[in-house]
Amino acid sequence: MQLQYHIGKISWTLADKVLYVVYGFVYLIQISLLGTEDLALFGFLIAFNTWIFVISDSFALQSIIQYGFIPENRSKVNLYAAILHIAIVGGLSLIVYMLGSVFSAVLSEPRFMEITPYLPLLSLFMLPRTYALKLMLRDHKIYKIFISNFVFFGVMVFEILNYKFSQSSISLNEAIIIYLKGTAASSVVAMLLSLKELRFSLSGNIRIKQIVNFSLPFTFTNAINTIPKYLDIVILKLFFPLDQIGVYSAAKSLFKFFEEGMNGVNGLVYPASVRNVTEENAAGLKSIVSKAVSFTLVGFIILSTILTFGLADFLIGFLMKSKFIDASVYFKIMLIASLFLPFNILYFVITASGKHFDLMKIVSVSFIVAVISFIIVGLIGNPFLMPFGYVAFYMSFSILAFNYVNRSGIVELRFRDLFRSVNDSLKFISKFRKS
Structure with a gap:
């Protein structure tokens, strides 16, 4: 392209x-x-x-x-x-x-x-x-x-x-x-x-x-x-009062910025993945997927770190009233999910490869893990643990999808590929300075 x-x-x-x-x-x-x-x-x-x-x-x-x-x-x-x-x-x-x-x-x-x-x-x-x-x-x-x-x-x-x-x-x-x-x-x-x-x-x-x-x-x-x-809030409402669900929803609204960012990345990666799978271009597919995952992951790590150490508290304190101040605690826990969110790209890579039944199994297992996590949190009764079901879903999907694409040969991703964006960026800066 x-x-x-x-x-x-x-x-x-x-x-x-x-x-x-x-x-x-x-x-x-x-x-x-x-x-x-x-x-x-x-x-x-x-x-x-x-x-x-x-x-x-x-x-x-x-x-x-x-x-x-x-x-x-x-x-x-x-x-x-x-x-x-x-x-x-x-x-x-x-x-x-x-x-x-x-x-x-x-x-x-x-x-x-x-x-x-x-x-x-x-x-x-x-x-x-x-x-x-x-x-x-x-x-x-x-x-x-x-x-x-x-x-x-x-x-x-x-x-x-x-x-x-x-x-x-x-x-x-x-x-x-x-x-x-x-x-x-x-x-x-x-x-x-x-x-x-x-x-x-x-x-x-x-x-x-x-x-x-x-x-x-x-x-x-x-x-x-x-x-x-x-519909996580439906499960959580079985255990927690409505006002706490409201504060949790406020935190989810903040986290939606990460999800919308991922939607933009997925929109670019999916058609490129379909094209490379159709052309049986394994090298091209690995290049696109590894770069997309790596740049998104490193970007989210940097942003999550900044938000965790002060920016989240400032934004919530500045834009919301004191009744939502606890949203900062929920949001910081959700930031753990942002470290796994980039692997959602693999959802569309597996879709592009036509392995729909295998994807269904991965998603089903992740769903079960999430529901069990929500129920455990509810039984514990600590409202500040509510986001862990959300985190568990993304974590389980990331692990299963990462293992599957490597095991099935759809795309070969290694741990070092997850941080290739750092080296790529340094090379680009070096080349730019020389020019």
């Missing part, structure tokens, strides 16, 4: 990630305006919504990318994807809504009923946005994705800052309305930008069975892979 031919896409991708960073800082202001219990409930709503859309994206929308590049199948794939997307999102959202009283009883939290009526509405508003974004991604219209996200985050940033300067707090309902406004506005803009691509028909040789057979393993793997990331 020659960089000069893709500089536009890369620039728009970087600009899109800047939006996430800006919104992330403003969202910390919203956290400070919310009560701890309200933040926890808001986190439950977003977590359920996100997990539902992860499932639908894997089962329904991924077919747009996989099969939509063939012109004669595009309209039919669009139709199948739309039907499946609406059915899955609508069905799961309504199930959670109807089981609201059950969740409330199991979690011993009567206030859970306050958020369940919003879930179908939020899902309805989110449907057009997610569908249109997948069409844009298929066609590499990165600037359209940026515009859609700019509206999404821009509306919410405006609303949050308006509350910040006009009142001293935000209620749960107001926080949800802010999110609904951003989602609705972004959906309208995204659909307008995708009007030319909204073509539906039954013509084409693609069959629904092909889509289901392709999507099912991805869906199951992604579903269990994302439970510790999004």
